[in-house]
Amino acid sequence: MEKHDFNQVLQLSPFHERIDTLGLMKNWTSWNGYQTARIFDTLAAEYFTIRSSCSVMDMTPMEKYRITGPDAVTFLNRLVTRDISKLKPGRVTYVVWCNDDGRVLDDGTIFHLGEDGYRLCSQHHQLDWLMISSLGMDVSIEHETHDIAALSVQGPTAYSVLAAAGFTKLDTLKPFGILNTQLNGFDVMISRTGFTGDLGYEVWVDPRHALDLWDAIFEVKQRGLYDVRPIGLDALEMVRIEAGFIMPGDDFNTAETTIRAGRDRSPFELGLDWVVSFDKPYFTGRRALLKEKTEPIKRRLVKLLVEGNKSPTDSFLYDGKNGQRIGAIKSNVWSPILKSNLTMADIEFIKGELPKEIWAEIYYQKELEWKSTWAKCSVSDLPFWSHPRRSQTPPDQF
Amino acid sequence: MKNYDAIVIGAGHNGLTNAAFLAKAGLDVLVLEKNDYIGGATVSRELHQGWKYSNCSYVCSLFRPEIYQALDLGRHGLEVVPIQGGATFMENGDYYGNYHQPAVRRREIARHSKRDADAAIRFDADLMKWCRLIRGFLLRTPPDPTSFKWRDAMEFASLLKAFYELSESQIYEFIRFFTMSIAEYLQEYFESDVILAHFSGGSIIGTGLGVYSPGTAYVLLHHAMGDVDGNVGSWGFARGGMGSVSKAIASSFKALGGEIRAGAEVKEIKVSGRKATGVILASGEEINAKIIVSNLDAKRTFLNIMNKKDLPAEVVRRAENFKIRGSSGKLNIALDGMPDFTALEKGSPLTLGHMHFSDSLERLERAYDDWKDNKWSQDPYVDLIIPTQFDPTMSPAGKHMMSVFVQYCPYDVEGGWTDQKRNAFGDTVINQIANHSPNFKDLIRHIEVRTPREIEAEVGLTEGNIFQGELTLDQLMFNRPFPGYAQYRGPVKNMYMCSSSTHPGGGVMGAPGANSAREILRDLGKENTTPEDFGDD
Incomplete structure (x- = not known):
């Protein structure tokens, strides 16, 4: 077994050479053990690249597993809460999965790759759980995170940029669809997926062709056609909250890592009723979730808009000004496009009902002088931000 | 002749902790220690000039931070530095490296099994x-x-x-x-x-x-x-060796007005009218006190320094049956330089932590089999550390001190222990290390080899059991040391226990000492000076 260099703490992505050059801030963090840029240049510019032109993000560190074998679909359908038996080849779907107690272990996406089986993408490490879940099934589970390089190309001009880079047939690719194509002689898979709530694609290649892919996309910028910029994790965090996507580990504690009883969450408590299907046969956590369904909901993660402009980071929530404490903010962003404080908040329900009023107590400082204030909040059932171009097919050509 | 409020027998870390909290409540407290030095099994001695060993216990994690804070041990000289690294060397020349960086550690586990x-x-x-x-x-x-x-x-x-x-x-x-x-x-x-x-x-x-x-x-x-x-599960090195722990507690105790007498072995706890009244030293000297606290293990306390006539038969029987088997040995080694480990690259951070040479459960079980047969393990499990890689106080510059804990080593070796057998035990361990470190033997300047026999004789732990009684369910919580005697009160009035034979057991924790002090102060109607758990909700 090959030993590794202990001085190389974080792994380098196959795109690292380019990222290192463009990452002017050298603002690195670890994402799944990979050296990942938080900010390349300035956060505001990266945010608006996603919302106004074309952003590129290295998503190689995302955990990826290849599921193949005769029982692959049976296995996956028993693993996740959603019915995926009708997922067609060339399609992608969002899923969550639970332990036997119906508490959420992680979320992710399943790609039906046709004859090549399925790809499961997850936020956290899942190999152990997948192996446990596959007992008795004729299925093969391969960890392929390091074997696939991937770029997320997102923004209103994402289609135009990829078309200019040489990708054809993208015009008919619908949201959650997969296109297998080629670029300069190497295989590329493109899915119309993303974490931004905007028009966007995820582009998957063999790591050997990673730099060719990167260069083909950025060459569009060099030709003076469209702006294309790399973005880091911080800009992604902003747009994912705008788009209403939850982040396991940030917005809720995943079941596998929960030590204190009651700190994990069920799909219902995360507002994910729509991905739980009791119509399909057995799946892990089904019995516990059926039981939970008959009882009034105790708490739920909500999309919460907080009035004013003071940042409600980590704020406690109350059922009135100076009222009873009913929850806390888990993640938040000042949305530059909506000029609002958007948050994900964990709220205790009263007799199965959302509290009538929700107030945030916010501590903030100006020039190191701390103050506190109250801000009224309102729950949003829909994503805070969703643009029709996200699903428009064919997308606008710029 | 002076009468004390309390006498604590044994200047190990629990005895000192107990004494310090009693002194903090205003009691006039005397700690008696049989050895000429304090610390019990929490001790650092210079047996070879220029080198300090952690002769018994060698790393620190269990010591309650609440006690550390309450006795102000930082200002009394204690520093506990987190340990990083560590490795298990394999017979095939490979190793598992317990890297301190989570990302690297994860990759290292995955190198052996992704799952x-x-x-x-x-x-x-x-x-x-x-x-x-x-x-x-x-x-x-x-x-x-x-x-x-x-x-x-x-x-x-x-x-x-x-x-x-x-x-x-x-x-x-x-x-x-x-x-x-x-x-x-x-x-x-x-x-x-x-x-x-x-x-x-x-x-x-x-x-x-x-x-x-x-x-x-x-x-x-x-x-x-x-x-x-706050990093639960982490271990640390006490700067200057584990003796720094007992030294700091002793210093805190003295600052609170306490008195320690070394070289004062207690022969007997005096009991009169079902009440403890004082102690008789080996020298024949008698010292009286209102409260007598034993920091000796349960066997020694009830079978060695108390008169069986003063005790309920139940306690004597329980003490005789108390499970306190010696199973560990220790080598402390003064080295002329840093040993190389064949499997490791130069500069590997893994040498900073615990190193082991047992790479399978089977080898560990076979090591135990030898012990059951009254032999020391021919292929022992060792826990090896070299704290002088960053502690400048335990060896001359450029030289090193190695502490090697060894499992298993029996108390009753076949035919009885002799100095020759003790040295043969040491050689078994040295050879195992040398298999993975070619220059190790040449670097050795001095070795202290301790079998359960030496641990019992010097420290006073019965059979050399490092926990003062096995940590099995029948001897834990309200069953430690015996059912009905788990609340630190002895079978005669005014007599208490504060050793690791009581809840929550062995390890350099200080908790038995503090818990016992709380019960004593409660019985005396004094203010509780012992700290509460910090809590973790």
Whole structure:
């Protein structure tokens, strides 16, 4: 077994050479053990690249597993809460999965790759759980995170940029669809997926062709056609909250890592009723979730808009000004496009009902002088931000 | 002749902790120590000029931060530095490196098994559940489950409450955990031999059980429930060796007006009218006090320094049956330089932590088999550290001190221990290390080899058992040391116990000493000077 260099703490992505050059801030963090840029240049510019032109993000560190074998679909359908038996080849779907107690272990996406089986993408490490879940099934589970390089190309001009880079047939690719194509002689898979709530694609290649892919996309910028910029994790965090996507580990504690009883969450408590299907046969956590369904909901993660402009980071929530404490903010962003404080908040329900009023107590400082204030909040059932171009097919050509 | 408020017998860390909290409450306290130096098994001695050893205990994690804070030990010279690194060397020349960087550690586990790298997340979280449950009871007196006293009932209720705060499935798992062997427990998570061996080491240290013996899973918990600055499961080096711990407590005790007499061995606890009244020293000197606290293990306390006529037959019988088997040895080695390890690259950070040479459960079990046959392990499990890589106070510059804890080494070796056999035991360990370090033997300048015989003779631990009694379920919580005697009160009035033979057991924790002080002060109607658990909700 090959030993590794202990001085190389974080792994380098196959795109690292380019990222290192463009990452002017050298603002690195670890994402799944990979050296990942938080900010390349300035956060505001990266945010608006996603919302106004074309952003590129290295998503190689995302955990990826290849599921193949005769029982692959049976296995996956028993693993996740959603019915995926009708997922067609060339399609992608969002899923969550639970332990036997119906508490959420992680979320992710399943790609039906046709004859090549399925790809499961997850936020956290899942190999152990997948192996446990596959007992008795004729299925093969391969960890392929390091074997696939991937770029997320997102923004209103994402289609135009990829078309200019040489990708054809993208015009008919619908949201959650997969296109297998080629670029300069190497295989590329493109899915119309993303974490931004905007028009966007995820582009998957063999790591050997990673730099060719990167260069083909950025060459569009060099030709003076469209702006294309790399973005880091911080800009992604902003747009994912705008788009209403939850982040396991940030917005809720995943079941596998929960030590204190009651700190994990069920799909219902995360507002994910729509991905739980009791119509399909057995799946892990089904019995516990059926039981939970008959009882009034105790708490739920909500999309919460907080009035004013003071940042409600980590704020406690109350059922009135100076009222009873009913929850806390888990993640938040000042949305530059909506000029609002958007948050994900964990709220205790009263007799199965959302509290009538929700107030945030916010501590903030100006020039190191701390103050506190109250801000009224309102729950949003829909994503805070969703643009029709996200699903428009064919997308606008710029 | 002076009468003291309290006499504490034995200047180990628990005796000193107990004495310090009594002194803090305004009591006039005397600590008596048989050796010419203090510390008991928490001791650093210079046996070779220029080198200081941590002669017995060698790393620190369990010591309660609440006690550290309450006795102001930082200002009295104690510093505990977190340990990083560590490795289990394999027979095939490879190793498992327990890198301190989580990302590197994860990749390293994955190098041996991809699945184990992910299983480690589940394992860590599960172990933390049990740690969290038990940590809350370290600084509390075990309730008597048969008592109807209000305090016992409330304490027992809080024990049950903590238990029932676990989810249904966790309750099942917890009960299983307490009764399982470490091998079976770990095999529910891991598949790689070397990972299994590496993680199981902590559950046999100091224990007369093998990795396949039921009950060993708990011993792992006992080694994982400590923390360094909130990092539960982490271990630290006391700067200057473990003697720094007892020195700092002693300094705090003296600052509170306490008195320590070394070279003063207690022969007997005087009892008159079913009350302890004082002690008689080996010199014949008698010293009286209102309270007598024994920091000796339960066997020594009741069978050696108390008159059986003063004790209920039940206590004598329980003391005779108390399970306190010697199973560990220790080598302390002065080195002329830093040894190389064949498997490691130059400059590897792995040498900074605990190093082991047992790469499979089978080898660990065979090591135990030898012990059962009254032999020292021919292929022992060792826990090797070289703290002088960053502690400048324990050896001359450029030289090193190596501490090698060895499991298993019997108290009753075949034919009885002789100096020659002790040295042969040392050679077994040295050869094992030399197999992985070609220049090791040439660097040795001085060795202290300790079998259970030496540990018993010098420190006073019966049979050389490092925990002052096995950490098995029958000797834990309200059964430690004996049923009915778990609340630190002895069988005669004014006599108390504060040693690791009492709850929560062995390891340099200080908790028995503090818990015992709390009960004494309660009986005296004095203000409680002992700290409460910091809490973890």
